Amino acid sequence: xxxxxxxxxxxxxxxxxxxxxxxxxxxxxxxxxxxxxxxxxxxxxxxxxxxxxxxxxxxxxxxxxxxxxxxxxxxxxxxxxxxxxxxxxxxxxxxxxxxxxxxxxxxxxxxxxxxxxxxxxxxxxxxxxxxxxxxxxxxxxxxxxxxxxxxxxxxxxxxxxxxxxxxxxxxxxxxxxxxxxxxxxxxxxxxxxxxxxxxxxxxxxxxxxxxxxxxxxxxxxxxxxxxxxxxxxxxxxxxxxxxxxxxxxxxxxxxxxxxxxxxxxxxxxxxxxxxxxxxxxxxxxxxxxxxxxxxxxxxxxxxxxxxxxxxxxxxxxxxxxxxxxxxxxxxxxxxxxxxxxxxxxxxxxxxxxxxxxxxxxxxxxxxxxxxxxxxxxxxxxxxxxxxxxxxxxxxxxxxxxxxxxxxxxx
Numbered sequence: 001x002x003x004x005x006x007x008x009x010x011x012x013x014x015x016x017x018x019x020x021x022x023x024x025x026x027x028x029x030x031x032x033x034x035x036x037x038x039x040x041x042x043x044x045x046x047x048x049x050x051x052x053x054x055x056x057x058x059x060x061x062x063x064x065x066x067x068x069x070x071x072x073x074x075x076x077x078x079x080x081x082x083x084x085x086x087x088x089x090x091x092x093x094x095x096x097x098x099x100x101x102x103x104x105x106x107x108x109x110x111x112x113x114x115x116x117x118x119x120x121x122x123x124x125x126x127x128x129x130x131x132x133x134x135x136x137x138x139x140x141x142x143x144x145x146x147x148x149x150x151x152x153x154x155x156x157x158x159x160x161x162x163x164x165x166x167x168x169x170x171x172x173x174x175x176x177x178x179x180x181x182x183x184x185x186x187x188x189x190x191x192x193x194x195x196x197x198x199x200x201x202x203x204x205x206x207x208x209x210x211x212x213x214x215x216x217x218x219x220x221x222x223x224x225x226x227x228x229x230x231x232x233x234x235x236x237x238x239x240x241x242x243x244x245x246x247x248x249x250x251x252x253x254x255x256x257x258x259x260x261x262x263x264x265x266x267x268x269x270x271x272x273x274x275x276x277x278x279x280x281x282x283x284x285x286x287x288x289x290x291x292x293x294x295x296x297x298x299x300x301x302x303x304x305x306x307x308x309x310x311x312x313x314x315x316x317x318x319x320x321x322x323x324x325x326x327x328x329x330x331x332x333x334x335x336x337x338x339x340x341x342x343x344x345x346x347x348x349x350x351x352x353x354x355x356x357x358x359x360x361x362x363x364x365x366x367x368x369x370x371x372x373x374x375x376x377x378x379x380x381x382x383x384x385x386x387x388x389x390x391x392x393x394x395x396x397x398x399x400x401x402x403x404x405x406x407x408x409x410x
Contacts, residue, residue: 030157069121078353148282235362273325
């Protein structure tokens with residue numbers, strides 16, 4: 001058996017120190033990833049003279065490129081993490097991102113930017129490896145609480161990032177903001193290198209399990225792969241409304257001059273709810289069953305997405321979006337906790353990297369679904385189609401977690 005429980009040689013509470021350090025790392029990574037998003041299309045526009053259609057195409061490519069490559073590259077990095085350790089992958093990801101963002105500030109044309117966005121996908125994996133490292137170190141009975149706490153780092157960073165990025169870009173320039181983002185990842189690299197502790201014995205390449213061997217190590221492979229699909233659908237549902245959210249706000253506000261301001265609130269409020277609710281729901285899931293929390297999250301999301309299609313003012317939408325944030329706090333950490341509780345340490349890196357691939361596929365598929373539905377029907381149709389996605393996910397999860405429910409009855 002490979003390398004089995006080397007991580008458990010750490011001091012009993014070392015995972016708590018690592019959790020604090022990685023919370024900071026994921027917070028800074030969340031800022032770094034999100035702070036360039038508000039002006040990325042504007043940066044594309046500054047790199048040449050484009051028609052409206054060309055600008056839309058190049059901006060779309062710049063946004064989607066990193067997610068597409070992440071989906072392809074994650075399994076490779078996951079396999080390497082199981083052979084060399086998760087800390088090394090955290091260092092690799094943070095150093096790579098620092099270099100990529102600094103070079104993004106130096107590009108001379110849009111194709112160089114798209115190429116670097118593709119390279120950004122190659123250097124993905126900080127968040128997934130942070131989850132994997134904590135999952136291998138935290139006691140299983142507390143994994144929901146720990147992973148719920150870790151989620152808040154990335155969420156809070158992603159909330160703060162657009163505000164910081166927009167402010168920096170307005171004070172300095174787009175290029176300087178990319179340099180500052182690169183410096184943030186340098187900080188993540190240094191903090192991770194110095195403070196994260198992992199007692200990991202490297203495994204010889206010849207002793208590594210192939211994909212079939214990894215699946216064989218899983219006590220419930222059907223559940224684990226079901227969680228991959230669940231992750232993809234959660235991300236697709238969350239992102240399906242992204243392309244039309246500001247347009248929907250403008251519609252229900254009758255083209256008000258305050259549309260931009262309220263669009264920002266509507267976009268940010270789910271993250272605020274997730275930030276506060278995730279640790280609490282993680283602890284509750286550890287007590288009553290993580291699968292129950294996940295199912296509750298789906299039911300809550302379904303009950304909210306449907307009325308979103310029929311709101312008559314922006315405050316109704318803001319209130320419902322806050323509840324979606326609570327639902328996300330139930331769903332996202334719960335999936336991570338179920339994976340952690342059903343994955344042996346020696347293959348955790350690959351399992352979490354496969355999950356990241358499915359997450360990236362959801363990030364790509366969601367906006368495409370939303371755009372197609374909005375074009376064929378209307379903005380309200382996007383919320384209804386998203387509710388249908390969540391219903392499908394609920395049915396899959398209820399079926400896949402049947403053994404967990406039966407085990408509790410024994």
